[in-house]
Amino acid sequence: MLRISLALCLSVLLSACGPGGDRGPVNVAIFGQQEALFQQGVRLSSAGQHMRAATHEGLVALDPAGQVVPAIAERWIVTDDGLSYIFRLRDSSWPDGEEITAEDAQAALRNAIRQVEGTSLGLDLAKVTEVRAMTGRVVEVRLSSPMPEFLQLLAQPELGLAKGGSGAGPMIMSRDEDSPVARLSALPPESRGLPAREDWEDLARGLTVRALSGQAAVDAFADGEVDLLLNGTIVTFPMAQLGPLSRGTVRVDPALGLFGFAFRSDSGMLADPARREALSMALDRNQLIQPFGLGGWRETSWIVPPDIFTPQKYPASRWNGLSLEERRGIARRRIAAWQAGRDEPATVRVGLPQGPGSDLLFTALAQQWREIGVTAERVGIGEGAELELRDRLARYSSPRWYLNQLNCAIEVGLCSEAADALVRQSLDELDPVAKQELMAQAHAELVAAEVFIPLGVPVRWSLVRGSVSGYQANPWGLHPLFPLSQPTT
Numbered sequence: 200m201l202r203i204s205l206a207l208c209l210s211v212l213l214s215a216c217g218p219g220g221d222r223g224p225v226n227v228a229i230f231g232q233q234e235a236l237f238q239q240g241v242r243l244s245s246a247g248q249h250m251r252a253a254t255h256e257g258l259v260a261l262d263p264a265g266q267v268v269p270a271i272a273e274r275w276i277v278t279d280d281g282l283s284y285i286f287r288l289r290d291s292s293w294p295d296g297e298e299i300t301a302e303d304a305q306a307a308l309r310n311a312i313r314q315v316e317g318t319s320l321g322l323d324l325a326k327v328t329e330v331r332a333m334t335g336r337v338v339e340v341r342l343s344s345p346m347p348e349f350l351q352l353l354a355q356p357e358l359g360l361a362k363g364g365s366g367a368g369p370m371i372m373s374r375d376e377d378s379p380v381a382r383l384s385a386l387p388p389e390s391r392g393l394p395a396r397e398d399w400e401d402l403a404r405g406l407t408v409r410a411l412s413g414q415a416a417v418d419a420f421a422d423g424e425v426d427l428l429l430n431g432t433i434v435t436f437p438m439a440q441l442g443p444l445s446r447g448t449v450r451v452d453p454a455l456g457l458f459g460f461a462f463r464s465d466s467g468m469l470a471d472p473a474r475r476e477a478l479s480m481a482l483d484r485n486q487l488i489q490p491f492g493l494g495g496w497r498e499t500s501w502i503v504p505p506d507i508f509t510p511q512k513y514p515a516s517r518w519n520g521l522s523l524e525e526r527r528g529i530a531r532r533r534i535a536a537w538q539a540g541r542d543e544p545a546t547v548r549v550g551l552p553q554g555p556g557s558d559l560l561f562t563a564l565a566q567q568w569r570e571i572g573v574t575a576e577r578v579g580i581g582e583g584a585e586l587e588l589r590d591r592l593a594r595y596s597s598p599r600w601y602l603n604q605l606n607c608a609i610e611v612g613l614c615s616e617a618a619d620a621l622v623r624q625s626l627d628e629l630d631p632v633a634k635q636e637l638m639a640q641a642h643a644e645l646v647a648a649e650v651f652i653p654l655g656v657p658v659r660w661s662l663v664r665g666s667v668s669g670y671q672a673n674p675w676g677l678h679p680l681f682p683l684s685q686p687t688t
Contacts, residue, residue: 224382224405225667225683228419230430231410233379241314241357245430245676246410248356253383253680255359255366258286258304258338259350263682265673267350271299271360271367272338273392281345284353288336289392294365301332307360308340315357322603323352323594325626343627344634348595355594356677367391369681370406381408385684402686413554414438420448420662427667429678431660432590433458434554436491439660451493452659452672455593457502457604459653460549461612464585468537468545468573475649477530478547478586481571483523484654487563491556491658498655503601503642512639517646530571538572546574550584557588587612590657592676598638599625605650612651618644 229236231246238247252260260270272286291299308330315321326349329341342349352358359366368386383406389395411419417438419425431439439449462475469475484498499505500517518526534545549564551557565575578584589611593600602622607614621641628634645651659676669682 224407225427226425227406227408227427227429227680227683228411228416228425229408230412230416230428230432230435232412233410235410236379236381236408237374241311241320242318243357248677249429249680250372250381250408251359251366252356252677253370254368254372255356255361256368257354257356257358257360258288258308259354261351261354261673261675261677261679263669263671263673263679265671265675265677267354270354270369271304271392275350281347282342284340284342284349285333286338286340288338290336291367291392292390293362293367294371295363297362299360299367301334301336301338303362304338304360305330305332307362308338308358311358311360317608319591319603319606319609320355320357320594322606322608323600325623344625344629345631346597348597351595370684379409382406383408383680383684385681404684406680406684408680417662420664425662426664427670427683428662430676431658431662432556433491433560433658434552434556436493436658436660437555437559439662448662448664450661450663450670450672451495452661452676453495453674454657454659454676455596455674456657456676457589457591457593457601457651457653458655458657459589459651460586461589461605461651462585462649463550463587463612465613467543468534468547469585471533471537472647472649474533474537475652477533477571478568478573479649479652480518480521480526481530481573482564482567482652482654486567487560487654490559490563493658496655496658499653501642502605502645502651502653503598503638507596507598507601508635508639512635512642527570534572544574545572546576548576548578548583548585550578550580550582550587552580552588586652589651592657592659594675596674598635598642602638602641602645605645613648614650615641615644615648618642618648 229246229249231244235244235246236250243251256270258270258272259267262268271288271291273289275284275286277284288299288301288304293299312324312327326342326344326346327340328343331339333339369391370383370385373382385403388399416428420428462469488496505511505513505515538545549561551561561577568575580587591604599622605611605614606619607616618641621637625634625637628637663670669685670678
């Protein structure tokens, strides 16, 4: 009851405060639909992920730099064989005041893992073989084979622990009836298993969070209504050009992930993998991104970037030794051979979301594909595209994450059952060299099947006012909200 009454008190306080200043609330907006903040389940948008992380801590969490830090677990050890992670829980409680026990954590984590079955995150968690409650405050998670990135995976918002539908903080949310604005208040340190601090209420800042779409989000920042705008993508990046206001405010994440086009069809011109390859090999990827003015963007022609493998398994460029014109010549001949004797034109329907970045990207794509005799037609997402944009941030740095994004089970588009079988085989492989080799083979199968046209790293950007502390650009595009409420000293 303490938490509930405290949240209501702080909500009244926040509603009376205006934007700006060091004492008032931090006003946050996240690109997305209004109700995205209040999503249930595990298929979360970026807005839903940020809210879930703020109100449902997991055993571990991510800090502003994207590093793993303690959350409900205050510390942990990893056994020498890398197969067991043993967590010691903090002396913290659920919103109803009940102690969080190892049995609670076990049940909550098992439930979270069960809920993500059938998603790419579920595939990422396939190495988890057992979750055990060892004593009152100790939980063990066992894996089928070592996974150095496991803690990074465990810190994902979807794995936040819940009991009776409620999380354990570190913040509590309130919302006026039917209001699109969420108010977040930090819980007292003692509720989070930390030493009490008398002045915490004076030092902690509240947050107001809303989801806004498109130009409305950027206008809210430009008008001073918002201190921090999160989850910009390539689709919205042209909106970040705010003139003098943008200086020092646009922050681009050094993102990792998958950005390109998934084939949704293998009929007609796209029936042959060689012709699907023709569309990929004809692209000048850096030229596609040039209109955006994105310095430091990294292209790739591989599904799994070469430097993700250790040691590197293939050259930086897929068509190493061939110039762009030579590649386009090969692609042009393949398309012309298919078109010979046919009345139908060589066309491809491309699915993109609405937005100025999509406009720029499609214009550049269409121009480059005309060079090889292919006409591109633009449609919306889910409107019968043969190629559809797939823009996903990595949850951890491993070939397996990339391979899981195109697994047949999640039905993104064309896939390779042979690649999936090799990834499954790697789950129980204890030898790290053999494991890498299996995933390299899986990648080769996916590349040969021509199921995806990679472009490069995803684009994620934010607008950050100088008064905001607790924000850092990071590779995962997740910017925890709780640190924004904390004092810097």
